[in-house]
Amino acid sequence: MGQLYLVRHGQASFGSDDYDRLSDLGRRQCLRLGEFFRESGIVFEAALTGTLKRQLDSLASIAQGMQMAPEAQSWPGLNEYDGDALVAALNPPPLPPLTSDAGARAHFRLLREALLAWMEGRTQPQGMPRHADFVAGVRDALDHVRAHHEGAVLIVSSGGPIAAAVAEVLGVPKATAIDLNMRIRNSAVTEFVFSEKRHSLLSFNTLPHLQGPAHAGWITYS
Helix, strand or coil: CEEEEEEECCCCCCCCCCCCCCCHHHHHHHHHHHHHHHHCCCCCCEEEECCCHHHHHHHHHHHHHHCCCCCEEECHHHCCCCHHHHHHHHCCCCCCCCCCHHHHHHHHHHHHHHHHHHHCCCCCCCCCCCHHHHHHHHHHHHHHHHHHCCCEEEEEECHHHHHHHHHHHHCCCHHHHHHHHHHCCCCCEEEEEECCCCEEEEEEEECHHHCCHHHCCCCCCC
C-alpha cells in the first residue's frame, strides 16, 4: 500500500495585512519537518501543493530540510477557502479587529458559524466555489494519488482541505469536519494509507518533528 502525508502549512501571518505569508517560525517549523522526514528515511515520489504562497513556501522549506526537492505539482483544488469572505457572507462588516485575544476568539466563533452555513448551502461567499465543489477539488487530488502512485506521496495544503480529506475518508458529519479543521496545527502531519480502491486514515494532526524541549513554543494553530 502507498502512504500519503498531508501537511498543513507552517505558521502564517494571522492578524496582519497579508495572512498568506509564512512567519519566521512557520519557515522553521517546515524546515524541521523536512529534517525529520530525512532522518526517518522517507523519500517522496511526488508532491502536490496548492497555489497559495504560504503553501508553496512551506513545501520549499520542507524540501530544504530534506536536502532534496520531490517532484512537485501545483493543484488549485488544495487551496484554502477564503475565511474573510465566509464570515462576511454571514456577518456583514465591520467585524471585531484581530489584534486582541477577544477579537481573535470572536473571529473563530464567527468562522465556525460561517463554515456550517456554507456547507449547508445557506450562503455563497463572494469569489468562492460551492462547498460541494471545494470538496470535489480535494477529492480529485486524492483520486490522482491513488491512480498514479504506489509509494510515499506528500501533500502540502491548509486546514480546510486536509479536514475535508479526512471527513471524506471517514464519512463524518459537517459539524465534525469543522471541529477537525479548527484543531489542525501548523506543519502537522496527517497520514493516509492507500490502495487503488481507497484511502484509510492512519494518523491525524501529529507533530513528530516538534517533540522535546528544543522545540518548546513552536506549536501554533494559525
